[in-house]
Amino acid sequence: MWEYTDKVLDHFRNPRNVGVIEKPDGVGEVGSMACGDALKLTFKLDKHKKIADVKFQTFGCASAIASSSALTEIIMGKTLEEAGKVTNQDIADFLGGLPEQKMHCSVMGREALEVAIHNYRTGDTSKKILEGKVVCHCFGVTEEEITRVVRDNRLTSVEQVTNYCKAGGACGKCHNDIADIIAKVRGESPESTQAQPARPKPLTTLQKIKLIEETLEKEVRPALRKDGGDIELIDVAGNKVIVALRGMCANCQVARFTLKDVVEAKLKEFVAPDIIVEEGLP
Amino acid sequence: MTSKLVYLDNNATTSVAPEVFEAMTPFFKELWGNPSSMHSFGGQVRRHIENARRQTADFLGADKSEIIFTSCGTESDNMAIRGTMEASAERLNFITTRVEHPAVLEPARMLKDHGYNLIELDVDSSGQIDLGQLKLVLSYGPALVSIMWANNETGVMFPIQEIAEMVKAAGGIMHTDAVQAVGKLPIDLRDIKVDLLSLSGHKLHAPKGIGALYVRKGTRVAPLLLGGHQESGKRGGTENVPYIVGLGKACELAARNISEEMIRVAVLRDRLQKGILEKCSDVRVNGDQVHRLPNTLNISFLYIEGESILYHLSDLGIAASSGSACTSGSLEPSHVIRAMGVPFIAAHGSIRFSLSRYNTEADIDYVLEALPPIIRKLRSISPFGRT
Numbered sequence: 001m002w003e004y005t006d007k008v009l010d011h012f013r014n015p016r017n018v019g020v021i022e023k024p025d026g027v028g029e030v031g032s033m034a035c036g037d038a039l040k041l042t043f044k045l046d047k048h049k050k051i052a053d054v055k056f057q058t059f060g061c062a063s064a065i066a067s068s069s070a071l072t073e074i075i076m077g078k079t080l081e082e083a084g085k086v087t088n089q090d091i092a093d094f095l096g097g098l099p100e101q102k103m104h105c106s107v108m109g110r111e112a113l114e115v116a117i118h119n120y121r122t123g124d125t126s127k128k129i130l131e132g133k134v135v136c137h138c139f140g141v142t143e144e145e146i147t148r149v150v151r152d153n154r155l156t157s158v159e160q161v162t163n164y165c166k167a168g169g170a171c172g173k174c175h176n177d178i179a180d181i182i183a184k185v186r187g188e189s190p191e192s193t194q195a196q197p198a199r200p201k202p203l204t205t206l207q208k209i210k211l212i213e214e215t216l217e218k219e220v221r222p223a224l225r226k227d228g229g230d231i232e233l234i235d236v237a238g239n240k241v242i243v244a245l246r247g248m249c250a251n252c253q254v255a256r257f258t259l260k261d262v263v264e265a266k267l268k269e270f271v272a273p274d275i276i277v278e279e280g281l282p
Numbered sequence: 283m284t285s286k287l288v289y290l291d292n293n294a295t296t297s298v299a300p301e302v303f304e305a306m307t308p309f310f311k312e313l314w315g316n317p318s319s320m321h322s323f324g325g326q327v328r329r330h331i332e333n334a335r336r337q338t339a340d341f342l343g344a345d346k347s348e349i350i351f352t353s354c355g356t357e358s359d360n361m362a363i364r365g366t367m368e369a370s371a372e373r374l375n376f377i378t379t380r381v382e383h384p385a386v387l388e389p390a391r392m393l394k395d396h397g398y399n400l401i402e403l404d405v406d407s408s409g410q411i412d413l414g415q416l417k418l419v420l421s422y423g424p425a426l427v428s429i430m431w432a433n434n435e436t437g438v439m440f441p442i443q444e445i446a447e448m449v450k451a452a453g454g455i456m457h458t459d460a461v462q463a464v465g466k467l468p469i470d471l472r473d474i475k476v477d478l479l480s481l482s483g484h485k486l487h488a489p490k491g492i493g494a495l496y497v498r499k500g501t502r503v504a505p506l507l508l509g510g511h512q513e514s515g516k517r518g519g520t521e522n523v524p525y526i527v528g529l530g531k532a533c534e535l536a537a538r539n540i541s542e543e544m545i546r547v548a549v550l551r552d553r554l555q556k557g558i559l560e561k562c563s564d565v566r567v568n569g570d571q572v573h574r575l576p577n578t579l580n581i582s583f584l585y586i587e588g589e590s591i592l593y594h595l596s597d598l599g600i601a602a603s604s605g606s607a608c609t610s611g612s613l614e615p616s617h618v619i620r621a622m623g624v625p626f627i628a629a630h631g632s633i634r635f636s637l638s639r640y641n642t643e644a645d646i647d648y649v650l651e652a653l654p655p656i657i658r659k660l661r662s663i664s665p666f667g668r669t
Contacts, residue, residue, distance in 0.1 A: 001596075009593075012590070012593065013597065015663060018663050029665070033626050033630070033666060036606070036613065036614075036615070036626075036630045037587065038665055038666070039665070040665040057663060058664065059585065059587060059665055059666055060590070061587050061588075061589035061606070062590050065663060139613070166613050169613035170613060
């Protein structure tokens with residue numbers, strides 16, 4: 001069984017706002033039988049341009065039904081501008097969280113809403129407004145859509161992307177392309193993307209060292225090794241991280257920039273925002 | 283939630299028979315010695331293992347010396363496949379089907395990575411293989427063939443006797459994953475010439491954590507686990523005495539009236555199938571209905587998805603399973619359902635009911651009452667639905 005919250009189970013067992021609105025102001029249909037889930041959302045506006053009524057029909061698992069039901073409750077009474085700001089994370093939060101592998105259900109809700117609003121504004125009924133290059137051919141997911149879930153949910157791995165939008169979940173041929181998109185999105189300077197995710201609690205020194213090692217291993221070393229170099233963690237003192245460049249990097253002047261620009265940026269991003277990197281004796 | 287339980291998921295696991303549990307308990311309490319010890323306290327346990335070996339062998343029409351106890355069906359499958367390849371002087375082709383359990387398919391794909399020639403036979407829409415295709419691939423050279431006796435998801439049974447004869451005639455080695463067949467069908471290995479057969483205790487009312495591999499005399503298999511003389515050196519590790527005793531007892535129990543019991547189970551299964559077909563529209567039974575395990579029904583409810591059906595059934599105390607994508611955590615429907623070419627419209631809504639000798643007519647009637655409203659409710663929510 002999945003670890004569903006009571007709220008997920010409640011919305012699954014007693015879904016709110018099931019059905020289709022006759023002569024709706026907006027219609028959004030996403031997903032398909034082949035994909036294993038599909039959602040049709042219809043809404044009607046009142047004279048103040050607020051959502052007076054919204055209904056859904058869903059083909060899918062318990063969390064797909066619950067996510068759709070939750071979405072209707074979230075957007076009821078909102079203006080389209082307000083509703084347009086609802087993210088998949090808002091849907092998941094409303095339900096008290098979803099299992100990681102089921103996050104795509106919340107994304108489906110957000111997509112249907114977007115299509116429905118788009119339909120209201122333009123009359124366009126195309127299922128995918130996020131056009132562009134299809135990356136995952138098995139599930140028909142575009143580069144824009146993947147970029148969107150990576151950015152909205154701060155995803156870091158291909159597996160997460162699969163959980164959130166299904167891309168890469170079947171034949172696996174697009175895994176490299178997805179990894180490239182993640183790298184591209186994460187390359188967008190982290191400071192500029194508003195607030196950092198709240199770190200749950202301060203790290204102990206031991207946890208910090210482990211996390212630094214992990215970050216160096218996953219985020220920094222692969223690039224250095226390509227050029228025949230390496231990096232070694234020498235010491236951690238408070239927010240000061242002392243490292244040494246090895247191999248081909250040890251005597252390379254360009255690598256000095258690597259320390260500040262790449263290593264420090266990565267450690268700020270993944271470990272703690274106040275980290276300062278210094279070079280130790282080679 | 284309810285405390286009622288109608289358990290129709292016996293292809294996943296079965297309840298431990300009370301007699302089995304009772305037979306096991308002395309080996310936790312008094313008889314906990316090591317059967318290899320040179321004192322009578324431990325040594326006396328040995329004959330209980332040998333008794334269980336005889337019970338298991340008798341149930342299969344095998345000789346005692348042909349039974350190796352393992353920890354589970356997966357271990358038996360791995361040992362049969364990897365052990366045969368290791369023990370073989372020449373490099374064998376590996377022939378299997380696309381609908382095997384992962385315990386066969388994953389070792390197969392590992393062999394492929396190691397440069398072995400892997401041939402996976404297709405199945406048709408009824409889940410059956412083409413024996414002509416098998417004959418053809420057997421002609422490619424010496425082979426280890428691993429074909430399941432019965433499929434866990436659909437209950438479809440392959441013609442194992444005929445397949446084994448073809449394999450032997452071609453000079454190959456024949457393994458069958460009989461995890462779903464043992465305990466549900468009378469099996470006599472004096473007539474059916476497989477070389478290796480895997481079975482799992484918890485599918486026939488023994489506990490989880492015990493299995494066996496049948497190795498026909500004269501068949502060479504290298505051990506997976508080194509480090510002990512146990513099981514004639516074929517499987518190192520101190521024997522799991524209580525569970526071995528439990529498996530022996532479960533085999534003895536299953537052997538009693540297996541044919542009559544299975545007819546009774548098949549009648550219940552057919553009552554369930556007929557009832558669902560009468561009460562629910564837009565359903566399809568998946569797989570060959572003639573060559574099918576007596577306890578299994580795999581049925582698709584069109585326009586709706588399996589996990590939601592299971593959760594609603596579970597709320598009413600009914601346990602079943604599904605080949606839908608959502609239940610596995612993967613994003614695609616089961617490989618068995620897909621290999622049979624079941625259309626997507628039905629694949630995501632496939633439900634497996636699997637019965638045991640402990641099910642009653644009242645269980646089936648309860649399901650037939652509970653299920654149709656669930657199907658109607660989910661179809662009323664579905665954009666593809668018709669009520």
